[in-house]
Amino acid sequence: MIEDLPPAPDVAGTSLSGRESVTISSAANADLCRSTGVEPASDGSAHHIWYFIATQTGMGKTVAGLCEACDFDVNDGPLMGGSRVLFQKPIRCDTPYRVEGEIRSIMRKRSRKLGVMDLMEYELRLVSEAGEPVLATINSWALPRRELA
Amino acid sequence: MVHVGDILPTFELGFVDPEAMKVWSKALRDPNPIHLDREAVKAAGLGDRRINPGPANVAYIINMLTAAFPGKQVGALDARFLDNVFEGEAVVAGGTVSAVDGSAVDCEIWLDALGRGRVVGGTARMVDP
Numbered sequence: 001m002i003e004d005l006p007p008a009p010d011v012a013g014t015s016l017s018g019r020e021s022v023t024i025s026s027a028a029n030a031d032l033c034r035s036t037g038v039e040p041a042s043d044g045s046a047h048h049i050w051y052f053i054a055t056q057t058g059m060g061k062t063v064a065g066l067c068e069a070c071d072f073d074v075n076d077g078p079l080m081g082g083s084r085v086l087f088q089k090p091i092r093c094d095t096p097y098r099v100e101g102e103i104r105s106i107m108r109k110r111s112r113k114l115g116v117m118d119l120m121e122y123e124l125r126l127v128s129e130a131g132e133p134v135l136a137t138i139n140s141w142a143l144p145r146r147e148l149a
Numbered sequence: 150m151v152h153v154g155d156i157l158p159t160f161e162l163g164f165v166d167p168e169a170m171k172v173w174s175k176a177l178r179d180p181n182p183i184h185l186d187r188e189a190v191k192a193a194g195l196g197d198r199r200i201n202p203g204p205a206n207v208a209y210i211i212n213m214l215t216a217a218f219p220g221k222q223v224g225a226l227d228a229r230f231l232d233n234v235f236e237g238e239a240v241v242a243g244g245t246v247s248a249v250d251g252s253a254v255d256c257e258i259w260l261d262a263l264g265r266g267r268v269v270g271g272t273a274r275m276v277d278p
Contacts, residue, residue, distance in 0.1 A: 032176055035169040036208045037162050048215070048223045049208040053176050063179045077183050077193040080203035082271075084227040090278070144193075 005148055008108040008118045009071045015060060016103065016122060021096040021129060022058030024050055029093050046091040051135050052083060054091065055124035058099035070106060070120055072143045081119060081140035089134045091126070097134060100125045104138065108145070115149035117142045151254050157244040160213035165201050167236040173202040198235040206234050206269050210258050213242035214273055218254065224276035228258075232268040239263040244273070252277045 024046045033040040033047050040047070046054075056063065064074040072078065091097075101124035111117050120141050126134040170184045182189035183200045191197050207228045214223060234240055241261050248255040253276050260269035 028176060031172055032208075035166075035172045036205065036212055037160075038212050045222075047208065048211045048226075049204055052204040052207070057176070057178050063177070063181065074181055075189070077181060077189070077195065079233075080230045082227070082229045083203070083207060084225075085223075086225045087223060090222055 005108055005116060008106045009069075011069055011103050011120075012105050014069055014103040016066070016099075016101040016124060018058045018060045018099040020058070021098055022054050023096045024054055024091065024093050026093045044093055046093050048087070048091070050091045051085045051087065051126070051137055052139070054097060055099050055101070055126055055135075055137055058097065058126070059101055059124055060099075066103075066122070067143070069103070070118060070143060072118070072145075076144060076146065079114070079142045079144070081142050083137065083139045085135055085137040087135045089132070091134060096129050097126050098129060100127060111142070114142060114144045116145040118145060119143075151246055151249055153246055153248060155246040157213060157217040157246070157256065160209055160216060160242040161239070162209055162241075163239045165234055165236055165238045165240060167199050169205070170199055170201060170236070173205050177202060177204070195233065196235060198237065201234040201236070201238075203230050206230070206240070206260050209240060210242045210244075210260055210269065210271075210273070213244060214256065214258065214275060217244070218275045220277070221254070221275040222278055223273060224253065225274040226258075226271065227273070228269055228271040230268070231270055232262070232265070234260075234262055234268050238265075240268070247272070 067074040244258040
């Protein structure tokens with residue numbers, strides 16, 4: 001019974017807005033494109049998957065820090081559940097962006113595969129330095145709580 | 150012309166390289182050891198091979214989409230992670246057209262690990278720049 005378990009940490013609303021801008025270098029984009037088996041675009045646009053990388057690296061917490069905010073040790077292996085993104089503009093290389101966002105929710109569940117886990121959802125928005133929206137993404141992670149299994 | 154039901158050309162990667170996982174871990178600044186250390190994967194009860202970072206699996210699908218629709222770009226994407234992709238595996242990204250709305254094209258998308266089945270499923274919308 002899920003009612004027998006202690007509640008998930010109360011972290012909804014925790015700010016994930018970054019304090020420093022994030023810039024995707026053309027070299028980093030080229031390395032990443034090639035790691036997936038394609039060449040970088042020649043028009044200065046970055047691979048679309050930077051929606052995830054740029055927001056994650058530009059947010060106000062590291063991955064370990066985000067896990068820690070959820071009372072979870074990153075070494076226990078967080079797992080991605082899903083990722084949604086809505087683009088308003090392409091992401092450009094060598095262009096500084098800011099990241100805004102927050103933890104939306106966290107819910108404790110029992111999973112057949114993972115046992116007890118917390119399903120945590122957070123939203124990040126990539127904006128230009130002038131404040132123009134580029135994209136918004138919502139990611140969900142499963143945080144296995146083996147100590148509660 | 151694009152029609153509902155059209156099957157998109159696949160994007161195939163014959164070998165998920167653990168060296169590429171290092172590139173991703175560095176880019177993501179992600180210290181999660183399941184991408185770098187087989188012992189950590191074993192300790193987590195997730196098998197005995199290093200696990201590809203989830204966004205890399207989405208990147209293969211994006212490669213499929215951008216090759217299938219030259220001149221368009223991803224307007225929206227919703228990916229569900231159904232299973233892990235492990236080092237050394239071969240993966241195939243594919244999709245079908247589910248709707249056409251003016252110049253926008255909606256697609257069902259997926260990534261399969263050869264011999265194991267679906268590891269990512271979802272939807273995407275391709276739009277004009």
